[in-house]
Amino acid sequence: MSKTSLFAPTTKKMVYDRIARQNDISKAELLEEFKLTSSSLTRMLEELVEDSWIFEAGFGQSTGGRKPILYRINPLRRVIFGLEISRLSSSLGLYDLNLTPLAYHKWPMDETMTPERLVEVIGESAAEMLKEHGLDQSQVEGMGIGAVGPLDRKAGIILNPEYFPAKGWENVPICQWMETRTGIKAILENGANAALIGEHWALRDDKVQHMLYVHAGTGLRSAMMSNGRLVHGAVDMEGSIGQMIIQTDGPRLHDTGNYGALEAFASVQALEKQVRVQQKLGAGRLAELGFPEEGLQQPDKIHFDLLVQALHQGYPVIRDLFEQSAAYLGVGLANLINILHPEIVILGGALISAHSSYYDKAIAVARDKIYYVAQYQPQFSKGNLQENAVSTGAAILVFDQIRI
Known part of the structure; x- marks a missing residue:
């Protein structure tokens, strides 16, 4: 058990976080950033070493005197679970305190994956991951969950997301259910925000402050970070980007939403719908690609994986x-x-990963239509973490709340 500290937890946590961001950092480097006396920082570092949060990792280069002691966090002082809940797939990662994945598992979200079934699958997988690495549940700091919205983040509830293949995904108290099943405290954030948190962590050395994340999959989701902080609206509606009107007399995806909305043109569902219509009209000629007979006879069974196959075959x-x-x-x-002016735009999701040509075309059009293009050129990226971005960002949510 940790002894009572002489310092405010926030100060010690800030020092710990600084060590975590860099690893192999000296006391002199820490003194440059924190308004602490040398003796105070020394005692704080001694406490962190004694409580096994950090350890001495050797010596740095001498600048004329003694070689400085370098400090590094103890990555297995705690472990964290990061969970992604999405419409196409869900995944669970077990992370150490360096946010290095120790184990990872992914499941398709088909019509059998109800909330109750997913909670049971996650509980079994979490226990197996801990056992595989010789870890005890007492070493688990918590579970971060990045999920499709809309959400009630404070209450830990997934409200009424659209387009899940299975039934039952309305008003799901996911944090409560997960805590009951696993005994692990859970916190909830929408998936786009979690992905952005993860990608921001991956770019921490670049000190990026303004970032936009857009996920193009079954639906469209987005998240924004300004001055290094997530931008939360009055309500959690991460999918509202899909309702952006880009053609006033255009179609709408289903019987709800705006006519001419972006989701009716740039989503997995929109592509599936267009191809099904063409096949019903006899224009698709998908038999030439070796598509399953059931898809040809029943166009409604044509799904995205087959479209990606066709795309790579150059149809x-x-x-x-x-x-x-x-x-x-x-x-x-x-x-x-043109509204948000991010430094970096990160694109993710099934459409972005389907083929490099999709990403290239999207950013080429975006660049062509950016105003003040001579003075302002944002960077575009598929991200460093890509499909692991949500689960990593969810784990970071827990990391940020660690009490030291």
């Missing part, structure tokens, strides 16, 4: 549909960029 009709979708996404990106 012209499918290629043109993906290119058109990417162009519309580029228009939506330009609208966001």
